[in-house]
Amino acid sequence: MNSIWTINEIDLTIRVLTAAALGGLVGFEREWSNHAAGLRTHILVCIGSAAIMLLSIYGFNQFVNESNVRMDPARLAAQVISGIGFLGAGAIMRDGSKVSGLTTAASIWVVAAIGLCVGAGFLFAAVLTTVIVLISLFALNKLENQMMRHRRHRQLIIGVIDKPGMIGNVFTQLGEQGIQVTKMSLHNKYEDQPVTEMKLSVKVKSHIRLNQSIELINNMEHVVSIEINLL
Known part of the structure; x- marks a missing residue:
């Protein structure tokens, strides 16, 4: 063989x-x-x-x-x-x-x-x-x-008191920094006062602009919490 x-x-x-x-x-x-x-x-x-x-x-x-x-x-x-x-x-x-x-x-x-x-x-x-x-x-x-790392999608979880115009103000602030929102979901919470939890998937080109935007949003009236996660 x-x-x-x-x-x-x-x-x-x-x-x-x-x-x-x-x-x-x-x-x-x-x-x-x-x-x-x-x-x-x-x-x-x-x-x-x-x-x-x-x-x-x-x-x-x-x-x-x-x-x-x-x-x-x-x-x-x-x-x-x-x-x-x-x-x-x-x-x-x-x-x-x-x-x-x-x-x-x-x-x-x-x-x-x-x-x-x-x-x-x-x-x-x-x-x-x-x-x-x-x-x-x-x-x-x-x-x-x-x-x-500077071009990844990130998730912002923002808690705002349920007041008229608050969600629009957050979107305006993100738009001014050139941050694009690709996905959004809202969840209402009722604790001491009505709070809307915004989960936003955002496309980031500059982490500096994102940090500036987060700082400005965090200082806005009726914003109670803000969290950022890497997707």
């Missing part, structure tokens, strides 16, 4: 363990960042992909010499790439205009590719891909946050 269609138990074990290690490195970053798909999910995906690749290449070696059988090691691998989408879709969540989980879904897909590389013995590509993925998730994430 041609040796390219066979693999010994030691090499097989090394490939599966390598897949677990590389998948675990990516999964650790997701786990550390408190994402839905973490360490165990990425390890399982990478091991599973490696196992399917090993099966595709070596699992049917007894049929190599059959005249009517044509070996195609890429056939099962192709199904992994398309089939892994259901896991990625489960990691993506949408809340209004906000979509989260895309990076985790992409990391699951990439880990599947890493597992296929390991299973096929393409170890250099697997290790190189893992290193680049980790750089993207760790370093580039921090760089992106640093560059985009």
